[in-house]
Amino acid sequence: GRPHSSSAASCSVGSVSLASELSFLLEPSDVIAVRDRPLLLDCQVQGEEPIMVTWRRNGAPVNSSPRVRVLANGTLFIQNFQKRKEGSDADVGEYECAAQNRYGLLVSRKAKVQMASLPKFHTHPVSMKVDKGGVARFQCQINGVPEANITWERDRVPLSTSDKRYTLLPMGILQVTGVRQVDAGVFRCVATNIANTRYSHDARLNISGKTNIPVKTYKEPVILSGPQNLTLTVHQTAILECIATGNPKPIVSWSRLDGRSIGVEGIQVLGTGNLMISDVSLQHSGVYVCAANRPGTRMRRTALGRLEVQAPPEFLQWPQSVSKPAGGSAVFTCVAQGVPEPHLIWLKNGKVLVPGNNVKLTNNNR
Template sequence: LLFLAISAFEVQPLSTEVQEGGVARFACKITANPPATVTWEVNRTTLPLVMDRITALPTGVLQIYGVEQKDAGNYRCVATTIANRRKSTEAVLSVIPASNFKPFHKPSIIAGPQNITACLHQTVILECVATGNPKPIISWSRLDHKSIDVFNTRVLGNGNLMISDVKVQHAGVYVCRATIPGTRNFTVAMATLTVLAPPSFVEWPESLTRPRAGTARFACQAEGNPAPKISWLKNGRRIHSNGRIKMYNSKLVINQIIPEDDAIYQCMAENSQGSILSRARLTVVMSEDRPSAPYNVHAETMSSSAILLAWERPLYNSDKVIAYSVHYMKAEGLNNEEYQVVIGNDTTHYIIDDLEPASNYTFYIVAYMPLGASQMSDHVTQHTLEDVPLRAPEISLTSRSPTDILISWLPIPAKYRRGQVVLYRLSFRLSTETKIQVLELPGTSDEYLLEGLRPDSVYLVRITAATRIGWGEASLWTSHRTPKATSVKAPKSPELRLEPMNCTTIAVQWQQDSEDTATIQGYKLYYKEEGQQENGPILLDASDLEYTVSGLGEYIKYFLTVL
């Protein structure tokens, strides 16, 4: 059943004045089902598009380069479907005569590309219109420095990029650059192309044969955009985690297998673009003459990453044991992944040496015979020792006045903290001097204001964190120049509010302190992936109080700063 409909114009062309030789741009936007074809009229006559300097984009944009006096008139767009036809209001193009003197003008992008989300095989257009004198040349590149697909892209008009038959590899941040020929004067504008794609498997579950009371592990991974959600089914019915059956990340683990676990298991990956299934069989091998469980299991902490586990052989049928499996997982938190190590039957102790510092772990042992396995042993929990931090905190430096520097930092992520931070050590010096001043602060602090500094001077700052075990490595020196001593008061740093929009986009909003009387001329936004170099600055107007950062990596922690 197809409903034929067309909306009112969401965007209508606006009247404009353009100097002779300049660029005129009109835009209109309308929603229709099926999509409308947009054409243009000038003085209510169809606009001829045979001239190289006139481009009508399928998105509803009209661009006129090298405007001439004869281009003056009334312009409107016409949206047509198989059942409807709608005309926009008219916009007047006024052409101002050109003067004989044409001063140099730096390039300016008056209509840059916009962030766009597309499905596979669609066609997308990234617009880029620039002015300047001499006329700027427009070029395109990708922010990740990958080459642009020359087989599926072409330039429309004077610099618009059209990508046809969009594929996943086309996703990324595209950079439009307008350059004055023969000079280094250029400007850029960027936009993110997000490509939606249905799930596809990169790892499939494999059929398994396991003895009763053994452990079965199925792995399944899929890619797509949005990131697919993985769920598991048994004989077509959705599985829910319980004491024996656990699902974490994209794995399904069945412990202490029983005969009823013999079944077909399906991995289902789904997102807004579709779903797919992959299946595997679990065959359970029966044996009644099983050994009893290992007993007297005990653990001893060896270091910050190693625990010694020891046990006694089963009291019943221990002569039939061919191997032991050691199972361990973090004791705190929900849905933690369980790890398994299989060892021979000639030992009753094992050192697990890949653990995280300052963490509780739970262990148990299972004994195996050729066609069966014992029950689980009793569980034991043991704590690893602390260690020194593996890395220093990420620091940020700002000045509130010509004589101070505010040093702020974020907590070290748990896997690098390796215990509880009890102290921070700040070291700082003038870049022109070798004498280093040191401050120690409690582990609960997250900022410190250095005061009494020299105006218009470069200071170097670094930070070190310590657990009860000792000090970790210091951060690299970070430089910051204090403001010049003038009557102008520096504004305070705005308070940020971050909101993830999707897996690659973060919305940033900020509000200036109402009691801050300093004059704000604009903002600079910086962002960085944890442990990587900083990106920016992105220059924003004083009236801007929000910005959307897109084209980020999925499931990665980012740090953002607005000055």
């Protein structure tokens, strides 16, 4: 999932020998569950037996029932995932498992559990009329969990992606360049995920009866649609849209506002001018400029979009176990990095550590 500005990392500390220390072999992962289907959340622990594993959802204990139970290996099993239940909350929420033996208690990461859904389209494609040789653009938007796969149909037949004049961008945009009479028809968007399949409203593409605009007729370059501001996580793919018209046909180019090179690694052009950056890193953050130039001149139009790349929290330094005599001092160090800057939380036996007379947190809780 995408990161939130309140990203947090937690550090658990102990003071026992390594041989008896509890540690996770497998922690629960973020997951998207399907309604009325089984769900398994992992929690495998090693350490001195006996080990008791319990589960919490949104901070409250998960009670065992014929439908929900903890398996022998610590896994939480939900027989049929529910959105709503009589007299209680839904199964969605943040889950964590806690493992305890005679030496202490260890709490897992919080796993976000969502239910797959595909609500109605909130943006439908709109009918348009385009001159021959011009550019057509349709867009649809839908908020699916997980993100829906978008395809297009013309006159109820799946659109062929082999035609180079047709560009399908994953965020629900269809671009048609060099429009011909054969492109006329009724278009619609098809969204599919594990929850459902939905169809958008119809949008008709009409081609005006004019012949191609004579070469001598000059039309200034115009950017029909430029790049949007994007916030992504490292390793995702960024697609910055840029589609332009004009006569003669404008040349689309990309640059960064800060003058730094965009580079070539993982860079690809989709269609006639859309920029795709695969496997984004923190270095890709910046403002991108799309320029539509009239060939052979300095006449151009520009559009800007900001790409912000975030990185989830990760530990650079972990707290180490120590043995100290009564009355002595112990220092635990925990360093994490991420974008935005992570907020560190200390836990003792699974409970948030509160600074007091004999407990001090320094240097941003490190």
